[in-house]
Amino acid sequence: MGSALEVTSGNVQVAGYQYYWERRGMTERPVLVLLNGMASSSTSWNKYMPYVQDEFDVVLYDYLGQGASDAPDIPYSLGSFADALDAILEVNKVDKAWMMGASYGAFVALEMLRLHPERIRGLFLSGVLLERARLFEMYLDLSLRWYHELPFDIYPEYLYEKMFSEKYVREHWEAVEAAKHHMLGFKDKVYRLIRLMDAQRDWLLAADQRRSEYTGKSIPAVVLAGAQDRLIPPWFQETAASALGARFETVPECGHSVYLEQTEIFFDRLRNLVLA
Numbered sequence: 001m002g003s004a005l006e007v008t009s010g011n012v013q014v015a016g017y018q019y020y021w022e023r024r025g026m027t028e029r030p031v032l033v034l035l036n037g038m039a040s041s042s043t044s045w046n047k048y049m050p051y052v053q054d055e056f057d058v059v060l061y062d063y064l065g066q067g068a069s070d071a072p073d074i075p076y077s078l079g080s081f082a083d084a085l086d087a088i089l090e091v092n093k094v095d096k097a098w099m100m101g102a103s104y105g106a107f108v109a110l111e112m113l114r115l116h117p118e119r120i121r122g123l124f125l126s127g128v129l130l131e132r133a134r135l136f137e138m139y140l141d142l143s144l145r146w147y148h149e150l151p152f153d154i155y156p157e158y159l160y161e162k163m164f165s166e167k168y169v170r171e172h173w174e175a176v177e178a179a180k181h182h183m184l185g186f187k188d189k190v191y192r193l194i195r196l197m198d199a200q201r202d203w204l205l206a207a208d209q210r211r212s213e214y215t216g217k218s219i220p221a222v223v224l225a226g227a228q229d230r231l232i233p234p235w236f237q238e239t240a241a242s243a244l245g246a247r248f249e250t251v252p253e254c255g256h257s258v259y260l261e262q263t264e265i266f267f268d269r270l271r272n273l274v275l276a
Helices: 042-051 078-091 104-115 134-149 152-163 166-171 173-184 187-214 234-244 263-274
Strands: 007-014 017-024 031-035 057-061 097-102 120-126 221-226 247-251
Touching: 007 078, 017 042, 017 078, 031 042, 031 078, 031 104, 042 057, 042 263, 057 078, 078 104, 078 187, 097 104, 097 263, 104 120, 104 187, 120 234, 120 263, 134 152, 134 187, 152 173, 152 187, 166 173, 187 234, 221 234, 221 263, 234 247, 247 263
Parallel strands: 031 057, 031 097, 097 120, 120 221, 221 247
Antiparallel strands: 007 017, 017 057
């Protein structure tokens, strides 16, 4: 794997709020946007850069409530996050980019597909659905109730019981404990999680009515699911893949965060899609 890429960064203002972005690499290579999960930020991709920096210029950014972007205590929407990414690509003079969305980031990628399809060369998604799934709605509702009413210190135990595969928990217990510790960092800023999750719940409630707006785009796409994903089970992800006209694959003995549990497989599949 090659040397580190040249990094540029800045902010765009959308609807009165600042979104922080970074671009790693200023070449003629394909541009790849890495879209992070909810309780995360653009910095979460730092340790994965060696898997992409040889083939791609990479764009990262923080949604509202994350990292170095503004974190107002107002309603958020996945559509506004897509609008922010559109503005970031415009500032960077990127006409089209590949979108890699994992978990929450996959839903942001879907909003890019709906609102700004002209920006997308292809999609690589993991941990996603394209329907109003009652099981996932129940998870969101319980999480929101927990944020509002219950002791936050216990929440990471509930969340990560669902996130990881049995194999990963057995073999990487220290990493699981580190993930719990990271989540506890939101204890004094829980409103950020509430606003981000409210935006996802709003998206979910409208998914069935908007379904046709995400389909029929005829772009290269893959949905890669962990076979042991209990947050968004593989059958929901396979249905989403079918609706998008995407290739569907599963990774055995893997939970919700395929890129974390099976990093080599995840980025090999991504490169196979983009460089085919």
